[in-house]
Amino acid sequence: MTAANLDNVAVVLHRPRYAGNVGSAARCAKNMGIRRLICSGAGPFEREAMVTMATHFAADIVDAMEYYDDLRDALADFQYVVGTTARLGSARGPALTPREIAPRLAELSQNNRVAVVFGSEDRGLSNRALHLCHAVVTIPVSDAMRSINLSHAVMIVCYELFTAAVPPRGTFTPRLADARELEGMYDQIKEVLKEIGFLNPQNPDYWMIHIKRLLARAGLQARDVKIIRGICRQVSWAVRNGPRT
Amino acid sequence: MTAANLDNVAVVLHRPRYAGNVGSAARCAKNMGIRRLICSGAGPFEREAMVTMATHFAADIVDAMEYYDDLRDALADFQYVVGTTARLGSARGPALTPREIAPRLAELSQNNRVAVVFGSEDRGLSNRALHLCHAVVTIPVSDAMRSINLSHAVMIVCYELFTAAVPPRGTFTPRLADARELEGMYDQIKEVLKEIGFLNPQNPDYWMIHIKRLLARAGLQARDVKIIRGICRQVSWAVRNGPRT
Missing domain, CATH: 3.40.1280.10 (SPOUT methyltransferase, trefoil knot domain)
Structure with missing residues (x-):
């Protein structure tokens, strides 16, 4: 229009x-x-x-x-x-x-x-x-x-x-991330939260459900998913290689 | 009315x-x-x-x-x-x-x-x-x-x-975390993202502003703040002590 x-x-x-x-x-x-x-x-x-x-x-x-x-x-x-x-x-x-x-x-x-x-x-x-x-x-x-x-x-x-x-x-109605992008991100979050010992390996879904709800409320866009996955990757790297600072 | x-x-x-x-x-x-x-x-x-x-x-x-x-x-x-x-x-x-x-x-x-x-x-x-x-x-x-x-x-x-x-x-609208709780959380996120090398120490705010907006859209409650701070604490611990898995 x-x-x-x-x-x-x-x-x-x-x-x-x-x-x-x-x-x-x-x-x-x-x-x-x-x-x-x-x-x-x-x-x-x-x-x-x-x-x-x-x-x-x-x-x-x-x-x-x-x-x-x-x-x-x-x-x-x-x-x-x-x-x-x-x-x-x-x-x-x-x-x-x-x-x-x-x-x-x-x-x-x-x-x-x-x-x-x-x-x-x-x-x-x-x-x-x-x-x-x-x-x-x-x-x-x-x-x-x-x-x-x-x-x-x-x-x-x-x-x-x-x-x-x-x-x-x-631009006021940005495209939200699709289910595939979100699922890939949640899998990665779950892995990294296990790595750092935040999730109990016996019951990893207990906290994951809270985290999913929280992120779902934000209405994540594709770019947000990239940021979050970038953070997860960097956490995994740092856990293996020690702090930068 | x-x-x-x-x-x-x-x-x-x-x-x-x-x-x-x-x-x-x-x-x-x-x-x-x-x-x-x-x-x-x-x-x-x-x-x-x-x-x-x-x-x-x-x-x-x-x-x-x-x-x-x-x-x-x-x-x-x-x-x-x-x-x-x-x-x-x-x-x-x-x-x-x-x-x-x-x-x-x-x-x-x-x-x-x-x-x-x-x-x-x-x-x-x-x-x-x-x-x-x-x-x-x-x-x-x-x-x-x-x-x-x-x-x-x-x-x-x-x-x-x-x-x-x-x-x-x-209708029930939950109490959101207040500015003080949020600022404490953002400070902690910033520190941990520096530790893992995600933020450029020269310009840490570049990504922080995106992360803040993303979390703000979720309308964080006090409980959400606790979860996020718990994750940050655990990342810091793991970066110093290595992976759990």
Whole structure:
């Protein structure tokens, strides 16, 4: 599967209050492969204050940021708009989690412009703003502290989009050693444990079963088997030839 | 949904540079139901600067933050330690994503103390610090900008933990060996592997990191540690006294 790109996704900050949060959001967006940042109903913000938080690596996102007075204008040419809210109420309709909506957004964005809208630090998005959205997401949080910093909310949503767009690397599911490799290794372990007097020759399986269980839990790969067999070989050698140190 | 229980999880900031990031991390942790924050190798930081970013809602996390001079001491009573890194290299071993490891950590934390360690803003965690970790996670990011702000990295990992955390199901999760038991075992393994000439005395850590990761994946219990140490003792004896068979 080819990685989807997020070129058609924009982060829209509606009425943000602090330049630092805008800069921080720019950095988060770029971390997650999103390049378009829009500010509506606020600003312009001082470049210096934004870039301090964006770092110079995301200064390009800050410099390309678009300003709109009105949220409706900012969203005019998007085919799909998602609002974010911490508050839930019957007037706001059902909300999805970022994880639930991310695969759909990543897919939609291949042929459509998608905007994700975040409200101000203190008030979030108004009902009026949410009415411009096709879907609403709420980030799951602890009841102990529901208020998330704006840029951290941006990070979580962008991270979910990025994770949904980029398939996991194949290296994360390494090939495990097969039964033949494992049996050869266990035979060798058994021999060497007898050599060093760890296993009772009358009942060698007593400890072997514990050792097998332990190693089985690790999910050994072919490379791990090679390491373990290398150690066994070296033990046998040293037992016959004495210590190296 | 019943509240997720992450009472046994701690966020450890190793050598953070900015009080604001520490405060921000406190807020993120509390957003995601994690209450224990530890700072090692840095500070103390000015309370005011931390609480500005934490907001007064997370001031309790800031006030309860524990300081340690040394990372090893900070981690001494944790059974499972996860390091975070942006950099990958063969010397660092394979890394998991936060999403891959979160379910396991959430479950382990029901009966074990789990620490998640984050390095400094500019340098991350050193190889030496990563050697104290049983597993390493890397947050997936865009190649366009790999550097994530410290508190945003904390947020993503805590968010994944919170999302994965399930109410205790009453299933039995055995107590794992704690960091002290593991470190003693690893020291002994290293010595014996040097004795038999398996490790290069000039660069003993090259293979040790693979061996540690392999054993960490098994989730060693105290009994497993005893078996492994027993084998090491017997190898040392046999190397000096010759084979039994």
